[in-house]
Amino acid sequence: MSTxxxxxxxAGIIGAAVARELTLRHPGAQITVIDKASEVASHQTGHNSGVVHAGLYYQPGSLKARLCRRGVDLLRDYAIAKNVPYEECGKLVVALTAEEESRVRDIYAKATANGVPDVELIGPDRIREIEPNAVGRLALHSPHTAIIDYAAVTRALMDDVTNAGGKLLLDSEVTDISNTGEECTVTVDQSGKVSSHRFDYLIVCAGLQTDRVARLAGGATYPKIVPFLGQYSMLASKHRSILNGLVYPVPDPAYPFLGVHLTKRVDGEMLVGPNAFLSFGRENYKGWGIGIKDSLDVVFSVAFWRFASRNIKAAIHEFGAVISRKKFLAGAAAYAPSLDGAQSTPITRGIRAQAMDKNGQLVDDFVIEQLGRVTALRNAPSPGATSALAIAEHLAQKIDETLSKVTDGVPKSDAH
Structure with missing residues (x-):
């Protein structure tokens, strides 16, 4: 038994997956999950469209590519074991122009290099066969792309942790971390009551706040989290069956977001979204007000202004969709013409925790920072949820290697 x-x-899906992985590897260990929210899956995990990505877009050999493919298998098996709804509804990435056709072929090359099963390039007739209401010149078909309820998965993971004796501290904000190299002491403010908790090892999977929490443990200033909002609209009930699966545009390589798409949800609803625009608040899900601290953090960042200067055209386009639902829906109607003039209802937006480096470049791959007895997941945007169980395996392995070095007498600072 572990001591x-x-x-x-x-306490999002990655944090819950890490805690569960540690219970499996270290039976009897004391495991405590800390989150400032009042329930699990309150942030990114509970504010997304529920897509299980197959691994189409990611640079072959990258952490994203490897952990996404491993994560799909782990997630599917776990969902089946826990009776969490999981549907392989399939996905089309559709080109509308000759330029986009070339990009689709590039995505196909990455997908096959990443080992995504059964992907194929298809023409207009096959597009209509798979999705009778969709149009396009060329498309990549990924039949095993799936949908799931990530919040339900997170609750199941956390139940595994607590049933094994782990603790869950909610309404508990981390305000300080003492990282001595021998142990970690975490100061927590739980609804005004301050307490300290000592751990042999600490893992930071704090999503939108991960850079700030990592810096408490001695982490670097960059990469810094810049929040991007993503608005969703739910189509009227008469449009629920317009698609059999998912229809995506071809992403613009100059702007690292996937664009407005049509997404079937496990409860049968059909969503349009998300767009991507700077969020004036890391947790501003309803869109009301401005988070002063978060906004000033962006305004006074030279890196952000470097990024903004390179993406003015894309920002103007995205802002139009932010203020006009008609324009927002028109983007989806280009792929499913019968949606022209469709009615929809806005739902709670999502906010993407996107890491940015000091040069104003959005960090594409997952980033892990090792700080002695602290491991911080500094960047885990999409497909972070898909990859959660694989990320947990990867982090737990790094932790085991560090603990092994410490046990063997290697100085803690050598474990990177």
């Missing part, structure tokens, strides 16, 4: 104590900051 280690582990702390996990963040």
């Amino acid at each position: 280690y104590s582990f702390g996990v900051v963040g």
Whole structure:
């Protein structure tokens, strides 16, 4: 039986998956999950469209590519075991122009290099066969792309942790971390009551706040989280069956977001979205007001203004969709013409925790920072949820290697 104590900051799907992985690898260990929200999956995990990505877009050999493919298999098996709805509805990435056709072929090359099963390039007739209401010149078909309820998965993971004796501290904000190299002491403010918790090892999976929490443990200033909002609209009930699966545009390589798409949800609803625009608040899900601290953090960032200067055209386009639902829906109607003039209802937006480096470049791959007895997941945007169980395996392996070095007498600072 293990005598280690582990702390996990963040009760989203990745934090819950890490905590569960540690219970499996270290039976009897003391495991505590800490989150400032009042329930699990309150942030990115509970504010997304529920797509299980197959691994189409990611640079072959990258952490994203490897952990996404491994994560799909783990997630599917876990969902089946826990009776969480999981549907392989399939996905089309559709080109409308000759330029986009070339991009689709590039995505197909990446997908095959990443080992995505059964992907194929299809023409207009096959597009209509798969999705009778969709149009396009060329499309990549990914039949195993799936949909799921990530919040339900997170609750199941956390139940596994607590049933194994782990603790879950909610309404508990981390305000300080003492990272001595021998142990970690985390100061927590739980609804005004301050307490300290000592751990042999700490893992930070704090999503939108991960850069700030990592810096408390001695982490670097960059990459810094810049929040991007993503608005969703739910189509009127008469449009629920317009598609059999998912229809996506071809992403613009100059702007690293996937664009407005049509997404079937496991409850049968059909969503349009998300767009991508700077959020004036890391947790401003309803869109009311401005988060002063978060906004000033962006305004005074030279890196952000470097990024903005390179993306003015894309920002103007995205802003139009932010203020006009008609324009927002028109983007989807280009792929499914019968949606022209469709009615929809806005739902709670999502906010993407996107890491940015000091040069104003959005960081594409997952980023892990090692700080002695602290491991911080500094960047885990999409497909972070898809990859969650694989990320947990990867982080737990790194932790085991660090603990092994410490046990063998290697100085803690050598474990990177």
